[in-house]
Amino acid sequence: MNILLVFAHPEPHSFNGAMLRTAVAALEAAGHQVQVSDLYAQPFDPVSDRRNFTTVQDVVYFKQQAEEVYAAGHQGFAAEVEAELQKLAWCDVMIWQFPLWWFGVPAVLKGWVDRVFAMGRAYGSGRIYETGFFRGKRALLSLTTGGPAEAYEPGGLQGDLAGILRPIHRGMLQFTGFTVLAPQVVYGPARQSGEQRAAALAAWAARLPGLAVEAPLEVGKY
Ligand SMILES: Cc1cc2nc3c(=O)[nH]c(=O)nc-3n(C[C@H](O)[C@H](O)[C@H](O)COP(=O)(O)OP(=O)(O)OC[C@H]3O[C@@H](n4cnc5c(N)ncnc54)[C@H](O)[C@@H]3O)c2cc1C
Numbered sequence: 001m002n003i004l005l006v007f008a009h010p011e012p013h014s015f016n017g018a019m020l021r022t023a024v025a026a027l028e029a030a031g032h033q034v035q036v037s038d039l040y041a042q043p044f045d046p047v048s049d050r051r052n053f054t055t056v057q058d059v060v061y062f063k064q065q066a067e068e069v070y071a072a073g074h075q076g077f078a079a080e081v082e083a084e085l086q087k088l089a090w091c092d093v094m095i096w097q098f099p100l101w102w103f104g105v106p107a108v109l110k111g112w113v114d115r116v117f118a119m120g121r122a123y124g125s126g127r128i129y130e131t132g133f134f135r136g137k138r139a140l141l142s143l144t145t146g147g148p149a150e151a152y153e154p155g156g157l158q159g160d161l162a163g164i165l166r167p168i169h170r171g172m173l174q175f176t177g178f179t180v181l182a183p184q185v186v187y188g189p190a191r192q193s194g195e196q197r198a199a200a201l202a203a204w205a206a207r208l209p210g211l212a213v214e215a216p217l218e219v220g221k222y
């Protein structure tokens with residue numbers, strides 16, 4: 001399989017960085033092709049506006065989705081957006097590796113979605129959910145939290161993690177056609193012992209070779 005890893009952490013030596021390196025090593029050892037979008041290292045500019053395009057459909061009034069559709073028909077995406085679109089077209093499985101920040105993804109990753117999941121290339125003309133452009137591809141969130149596991153259970157201090165992740169699972173991944181797999185979550189790695197962190201990395205490495213045959217996650221609708 002072709003696997004795209006999207007990495008959103010500012011510190012390469014973080015636990016998230018260790019999760020990324022573990023994934024690359026395990027996937028390549030299993031014979032898969034891997035590409036990494038290291039958003040901080042590239043660096044990927046997360047601000048979405050006319051910089052997304054080399055073309056201009058309306059010079060007076062900027063409407064992003066209209067410019068996206070125009071750019072899709074005129075090879076008009078900026079090079080850094082087009083490069084990410086090419087990786088998305090190439091991959092069979094996409095994995096995001098990130099720390100949970102404010103119950104969501106770091107801004108650089110949100111900006112990556114804002115700019116790259118473009119109308120005309122990711123969704124549009126009625127092609128959403130089951131008919132989204134990325135139909136047939138699988139996606140998986142691999143994340144870490146600050147809080148412990150019990151805080152993210154239903155009724156816990158922070159609440160059900162499935163509900164926190166649903167806007168991403170449903171509104172970004174399923175919306176554009178991805179089949180969503182269960183998230184890989186390491187709760188509070190900074191609170192864990194070295195042995196626990198090593199076990200979390202080993203569990204991640206053990207899961208990765210089977211991604212093609214895993215049953216999808218039941219995300220649920222709103
Ligand atoms: C802006 C912001 C918003 C946040 N919002 C939330 C929130 O909404 N909810 C929430 O729960 N948390 C939140 N947090 C906390 C955040 O989610 C955690 O700090 C983060 O997930 C921890 O992951 P890390 O990779 O940064 O860990 P790190 O602190 O980098 O690593 C943890 C430990 O793992 C060690 N380590 C590194 N590499 C390895 C290795 N190879 N093997 C073993 N150990 C290793 C490190 O040395 C360190 O001791 C927020 C933090 C910020 C900055």
